[in-house]
Amino acid sequence: MKLTVKLLDIANRGVLLHSTDARNMRVRDGDRVLVADEATGKTAQAHVDTTGSLIEPGVIGVYRPLNATLAVDEGTVVVVRSAERPASLRHIKKKMDGGRFTKDETVDIVRDIVDDILSPGEITAYVTASYINGLDMDEVEYLTRATVETGERLHFTRHPIVDKHSIGGVPGNKITLLIAPIIAASGLLIPKTSSRAITGAGGTADLMEVLAPVSFTATEVQQMTEKVGGVIVWGGATNIAPADDKIITYEYPLRIDARGQMIASVMAKKFAVGADLVVIDIPVGRNTKIPDPQEGRKLAREFIEIGERLGMRVECALSYGESLVGHTIGPNLEVREALAVLEGATEPSSLVQKSLSLSGIALEMAGKAAQGQGYQAAAELLRSGKALEKMRQIIEIQGGDPTVKAEDIVPGEYRFDVRAPQDGYVIELNNSALVTLARLAGSPYDHGAGLEIHAKKGTRVKKGDPIFTIYAEREWRLERAIEVGRTLMPVVVEGMVLERIPHERWV
Ligand SMILES: O=P(O)(O)OC[C@H]1O[C@H](OP(=O)(O)O)[C@H](O)[C@@H]1O
Numbered sequence: 001m002k003l004t005v006k007l008l009d010i011a012n013r014g015v016l017l018h019s020t021d022a023r024n025m026r027v028r029d030g031d032r033v034l035v036a037d038e039a040t041g042k043t044a045q046a047h048v049d050t051t052g053s054l055i056e057p058g059v060i061g062v063y064r065p066l067n068a069t070l071a072v073d074e075g076t077v078v079v080v081r082s083a084e085r086p087a088s089l090r091h092i093k094k095k096m097d098g099g100r101f102t103k104d105e106t107v108d109i110v111r112d113i114v115d116d117i118l119s120p121g122e123i124t125a126y127v128t129a130s131y132i133n134g135l136d137m138d139e140v141e142y143l144t145r146a147t148v149e150t151g152e153r154l155h156f157t158r159h160p161i162v163d164k165h166s167i168g169g170v171p172g173n174k175i176t177l178l179i180a181p182i183i184a185a186s187g188l189l190i191p192k193t194s195s196r197a198i199t200g201a202g203g204t205a206d207l208m209e210v211l212a213p214v215s216f217t218a219t220e221v222q223q224m225t226e227k228v229g230g231v232i233v234w235g236g237a238t239n240i241a242p243a244d245d246k247i248i249t250y251e252y253p254l255r256i257d258a259r260g261q262m263i264a265s266v267m268a269k270k271f272a273v274g275a276d277l278v279v280i281d282i283p284v285g286r287n288t289k290i291p292d293p294q295e296g297r298k299l300a301r302e303f304i305e306i307g308e309r310l311g312m313r314v315e316c317a318l319s320y321g322e323s324l325v326g327h328t329i330g331p332n333l334e335v336r337e338a339l340a341v342l343e344g345a346t347e348p349s350s351l352v353q354k355s356l357s358l359s360g361i362a363l364e365m366a367g368k369a370a371q372g373q374g375y376q377a378a379a380e381l382l383r384s385g386k387a388l389e390k391m392r393q394i395i396e397i398q399g400g401d402p403t404v405k406a407e408d409i410v411p412g413e414y415r416f417d418v419r420a421p422q423d424g425y426v427i428e429l430n431n432s433a434l435v436t437l438a439r440l441a442g443s444p445y446d447h448g449a450g451l452e453i454h455a456k457k458g459t460r461v462k463k464g465d466p467i468f469t470i471y472a473e474r475e476w477r478l479e480r481a482i483e484v485g486r487t488l489m490p491v492v493v494e495g496m497v498l499e500r501i502p503h504e505r506w507v
């Protein structure tokens with residue numbers, strides 16, 4: 001059918017048809033059409049929305065991303081016809097039924113995700129099918145390679161390129177803000193790209209954004225890394241492994257991290273930046289992604305195997321994930337805590353030790369420290385202030401204020417202290433419930449939102465002592481967090497039935 005173009009500023013790969021035209025073409029909402037500009041021969045596939053009022057029959061509303069491909073002007077007459085569903089939908093259905101993806105099927109799916117051919121619902125179906133039925137090592141390798149090949153890669157002349165990645169799953173995991181500057185301060189190159197929150201209340205990209213912009217092109221990432229030794233940027237803005245960030249967008253609401261998807265997601269980003277040496281942090285423990293250490297060891301071997309297949313040397317660290325790293329959850333609170341350590345604070349020991357241990361492994365792998373001396377070498381880079389100086393250079397080159405101090409970074413103005421209802425010992429801090437409260441308080445979008453824990457596991461508390469404080473930038477969010485907190489009660493004080501088991505509220 002020939003329709004006249006009206007350009008619409010809508011940010012998804014779609015078109016708007018008048019319901020009369022749609023009916024005549026036998027297409028419905030959510031179906032696909034092929035739009036062709038006969039003058040230029042350009043064609044593009046798009047999802048259909050229909051309307052009875054926003055446009056007239058004979059007109060087609062072309063959304064901005066589609067016009068990025070079509071490049072038609074307002075008023076152009078284009079040919080529109082119904083398009084069949086992409087093959088990748090059949091592959092997703094196959095996984096739902098327990099089948100295995102072939103290499104080509106994996107490429108189809110990843111390409112259709114990157115090119116916005118698959119709708120949000122269809123990508124969620126892909127993530128869910130992979131989450132339920134899993135991926136074997138070949139499927140993970142295909143997925144890793146396809147995720148790399150559909151994006152840009154960095155090519156450094158200097159080697160080795162070092163990188164680290166946490167699979168996440170433990171709240172407060174702000175260690176990259178320490179590890180990246182320590183590694184760079186040692187003279188090694190670390191082009192660190194991070195994702196935003198997946199299952200937590202603040203991904204490293206969300207944290208770093210407090211200090212400096214995190215959206216850069218692949219070329220800029222390479223140039224900045226070559227200049228100062230390292231960066232901490234948001235992978236989703238770089239076109240490095242573009243499928244990764246799109247898939248993570250649909251894992252976030254469900255708070256899932258499909259296992260095989262996770263391995264491929266992490267290893268694709270490491271491979272795409274040209275990493276030679278990679279340290280993977282695998283938090284294990286209740287309420288993490290890997291509750292069982294045995295499962296953690298298996299996952300570690302799989303990371304190492306995929307590294308072998310792609311030519312990267314990988315070492316993994318199973319880390320304590322039973323309770324949060326440090327004492328804070330949420331962007332400003334976490335950045336304040338990490339910056340304080342760079343400035344010389346020796347607490348919280350969980351944050352310092354985990355950061356130095358992982359940095360130490362990287363330094364030993366790169367030959368910057370003898371076996372077993374990595375921790376000490378990292379500690380010296382921290383103690384000497386070299387890591388702080390390097391972090392200032394990273395902040396500056398990314399366009400932030402290099403003179404920022406920890407005390408400058410403050411949490412939201414609304415706060416509520418959750419107090420111990422009775423004397424006793426804190427015997428549990430439920431990670432998942434803490435994340436739920438932090439998200440309810442507004443984290444990571446409201447940088448000032450989050451939690452500060454005053455009494456970690458094993459701490460003796462008296463009736464009335466504050467156990468943790470909830471911060472928010474908006475009063476109604478604080479109220480909501482308090483309300484839900486009353487039922488979720490993420491802290492158990494010995495001898496008190498504080499841990500009700502409500503039906504979990506997902507946010
Ligand atoms: O939200 P959850 O699932 O905890 O994990 C996601 C976080 O873990 C990784 O951190 P890093 O890049 O190694 O610092 C990712 O990049 C992301 O920031």
Ligand SMILES: O=c1cc[nH]c(=O)[nH]1
Pocket residue numbers: 166167168194195198248257261262263265266
């Ligand atoms: O970057 C990450 C971290 C955890 N899980 C992912 O899928 N990607």
